[in-house]
Amino acid sequence: MHRMTIPGLVEAAAARHGERPFLTVDGTRRTYAQTRAAAATMAGALAARGCRPGTRVAALLTNRVELTDLVLGCAWLGAVVVPLNTALHGRLLRHALDEARPQFLYVEQELEPRVEEVGYAGEVWVTGSPQAPVPGVEAALDPYPSRPGDTAAVLFTSGTTGPSRGVRCPHAQFAWWGRNVADSLRLTADDTLYSCLPLFHTNALNTLVQAMTVGARVVVDRRFSASRHWARAAETGATCVYVLGAMVPMLLAQPPGPGDRAHRAWRGLGPGTPGALWEPFRERFGVTLVDGFGSTETNLVIGSVPQECRPGYMGTVRDGFEARVVDAGLSHVPDGTPGELVVRTRREHAFATGYLGEPAAEPGAWRRTGDRVVREPDGWFRFVDRVKDRIRRRGENISSYEVETALRAHPDVAEAAAFPVPSELAEDEVMVAVVPRAGRVLDPAEVARHCAGELPVFAVPRFIDVVEELPLTETGKVRKSVLRERGVTGGTWDRCG
CATH class of the missing domain: 2.30.38.10 (Luciferase; Domain 3)
Structure with missing residues (x-):
């Protein structure tokens, strides 16, 4: 088995670290040896349901052990896992499923109605149902001899000028992520990594590989809580944390307290941290953020x-x-x-x-x-x-194209432009300028409600300007630089206002 594949990493880590703790997620704790056994028997459970090497298996799951089992089980079997953003619904969920064309979809019970709504035609497994694959039930399989360049996962990332696109991520890409970030953070087998970022993103998925690379322990929480973050870091014994740029000002906005430094974490991965907040974060929490x-x-x-x-x-x-x-x-x-x-x-x-x-x-x-x-x-x-029109809000990349497509689906909207404006929480807020159809009157609050039915919550515009026309170039393209420069004015409707 090649060492630059995910099964190769799992095998090597289990052989070297055996009974050392590896993963804690959703109340389940596993050693390295138990993780290897779970991957092998999950592969057996997937095979018993018709999965084969190369089969695409999508997941609409929050941070829970079923998702980590699926990721490692698919890799062991040679199948391709497709973790989907759990905020997707309606048109955007349908688009992702149409692009990936998975044969199977593993969905959280609470999210199953979304799958029914879009009319997914493949086989659906619901968490907790008898049909759901569970490690340890079927016989363990030997790992499939995947090559480093074989696709291990399809991860969706938001485009800047078109719909979200599925990225083919090979096994070795994950192995290199593990090596590179572990080296950058100076991780060792004595470390405990704490992440509350979603496992359908590269950042959190690669935390698992970083830990395997050095024999560290990783703890994954369901979601981020600014008020509980440092208490959870202390409870888990974390020595390294993972935050996105927008999380930094949210943590700094919390009331100071004795828990600010009552933890062992001393460094963290913090891409996109505003420069002005780097030193205040280190001074208050004792954590050096690596960009x-x-x-x-x-x-x-x-x-x-x-x-x-x-x-x-x-x-x-x-x-x-x-x-x-x-x-x-x-x-x-x-x-x-x-x-x-x-x-x-x-x-x-x-x-x-x-x-x-x-x-x-x-x-x-x-x-x-x-x-x-x-x-x-x-x-x-x-x-x-x-460079282009991507908007980044609360750690999510948002395609202005998708926001504009949702706005144009409103019966009273003639034209629309979406663009970023600065947020008080770092990164961006979503702002839109909309032109009403002739003879129609647009209510910004109603436009926002329409968007909430079409878009993930993080992509719903906060600021809405109703305008007579959009600034255009000579070739008819919207001059978004003009809109960005104008930004929020006294006449702008604010969803949070």
């Missing part, structure tokens, strides 16, 4: 280590990767000049192989990121903004 650049399609290309952080900077290029800053024509720009970040890897299968429905990406090719950055003369990279 970096990585995406569902790539890996930890740029990063730092706890001993060498620079507030507001992503870090420097990691070994085995390359990064450049280019202009619109993809020509290199001088240090100190903003431009788009493009990246490539010299590590075999460290990047995703491409999007569903597209040919495999050429190995070693430069990948565009859509992020606007600055490279300083000493090699440190600083994030500036997004």
Whole structure:
């Protein structure tokens, strides 16, 4: 079995760490040896239900042991897991299922009505039902001899100019994520990793692989709670935590208390942390946040280590990767000049192989990121903004295209534009400008209610401007830079107001 596959990692970790604790999720605790047994018998349970190597199995599950079992069981069997954002419903859920075309769907009981609503035609397993696959019931299988470049998972990421896209993530990409982030955070077998981020995202999924890489323990909670975060870190014995940029100001906004430092955590992965909040966070909570650049399609290309952080900077290029800053024509720009970040890897299968429905990406090719950055003369990279129209809110990437599509489905909306405006919690808030159809009157509150029925909660616009027309270029494209510059005005409707 190849060591750069997920079963290879599970086998090696079980052989080396055996009875050491590995995973705590949803009240279930497992050692490394128990995790190997669960993966092998979950593969047997999946095979008994008709899964085969290459079969796609989607999941609409929150952070619970059924999801971790499914991820590892699919990898053991050679099947492909497709974890879906649990906020998806209606049109967007249907789109993801149409793109991935899974043969099976494992759904949480409370979320089953959403699956029925979209008319999914494959086989459905509901948590707690007799049909649901459970490790330990069927005989254990030997691991399928997957290759490092074989697809282990399809993860959906929001596009900037079109619908969400499924990314084909190979086994070795996860193995490299584990190595690179473990090295960046200086993880060891003595560490306990605490994450409350969703397991359908790259960040949380790769926490499992980081722990396997070094023999650490990982604790996964159901969801983030600003008021309980440090108490949970203390209860779990965490030495490393995982936060997104928007979580940092939320934690700092909590009333100071003795629990702020009554924990063992001393560093954390905190991509997108505003530079001005980095030192206050470390001073108050005793945690050094390590930033970096990585995406569902790539890996930890740029990063730092706890001993060498620079507030507001992503870090420097990691070994085995390359990064450049280019202009619109993809020509290199001088240090100190903003431009788009493009990246490539010299590590075999460290990047995703491409999007569903597209040919495999050429190995070693430069990948565009859509992020606007600055490279300083000493090699440190600083994030500036997004090149196109992506909006990032509370750790979620939101496609303006999808927001606009939902708005245009309203019978009284003629045209719409979605764009980001600054949030008091870091990252962005969603703002839209809508043009009513001739002779119609738009009520912003009713528009927001319409969006709530079409979009995940994190994508529902907070700010709505009803305007007579949108600013257009000579070729008829919306000049979103004008809308962003104007931003929130006294006449803007605020859903939180």
